[in-house]
Amino acid sequence: MASGGGGAENGEGRKGESVLVTGGAGYIGTHTVLRLLEKGYVVTVVDNFHNSVPEALDRVRLIAGPALSSRLDFIPGDLKSKDDMEKVFAAKSYDAVIHFAGLKAVGESVAHPTCTTRTTWPAP
Numbered sequence: 001m002a003s004g005g006g007g008a009e010n011g012e013g014r015k016g017e018s019v020l021v022t023g024g025a026g027y028i029g030t031h032t033v034l035r036l037l038e039k040g041y042v043v044t045v046v047d048n049f050h051n052s053v054p055e056a057l058d059r060v061r062l063i064a065g066p067a068l069s070s071r072l073d074f075i076p077g078d079l080k081s082k083d084d085m086e087k088v089f090a091a092k093s094y095d096a097v098i099h100f101a102g103l104k105a106v107g108e109s110v111a112h113p114t115c116t117t118r119t120t121w122p123a124p
């Protein structure tokens with residue numbers, strides 16, 4: 001997160017700051033989203049469920065409870081699609097982006113090297 005004011009430096013988070021989490025339905029993503037909500041951030045997840053399921057975000061909402069979940073938005077989207085990304089950035093402004101929507105399985109990267117590269121280093 002950017003520095004300057006607030007309590008982010010001592011681990012308190014900055015209430016109301018908006019964070020976009022790509023791949024927020026994945027393993028590390030869901031844990032991070034939950035922690036961000038607990039810290040007071042407004043969180044938007046973009047994910048195409050390439051390697052996860054919608055129920056993962058349902059479980060985050062269940063654990064977080066209705067109050068914290070009211071600060072969680074989900075936008076379906078593919079990082080390789082310029083149209084999808086324009087929708088994500090038209091929806092609101094973000095104070096920070098955390099990029100977890102990477103493909104890193106060795107077998108998949110050997111079988112589909114172009115797709116892996118374009119996803120992990122977004123092309124649009």
Ligand SMILES: O=c1ccn([C@@H]2O[C@H](COP(=O)(O)OP(=O)(O)O[C@H]3O[C@H](CO)[C@@H](O)[C@H](O)[C@H]3O)[C@@H](O)[C@H]2O)c(=O)[nH]1
Binds near residue numbers: 025026047079080100
């Ligand atoms: O083009 C893409 C590609 C991926 N994703 C999403 O990005 C997320 C990536 O999450 P995941 O595949 O779970 O990766 P990690 O969170 O890095 O977790 C991986 O790495 C962990 C640490 O090694 C392991 O414990 C997990 O089992 C393994 O899934 C998933 O929701 C995907 O659907 C997209 O949205 N778009």
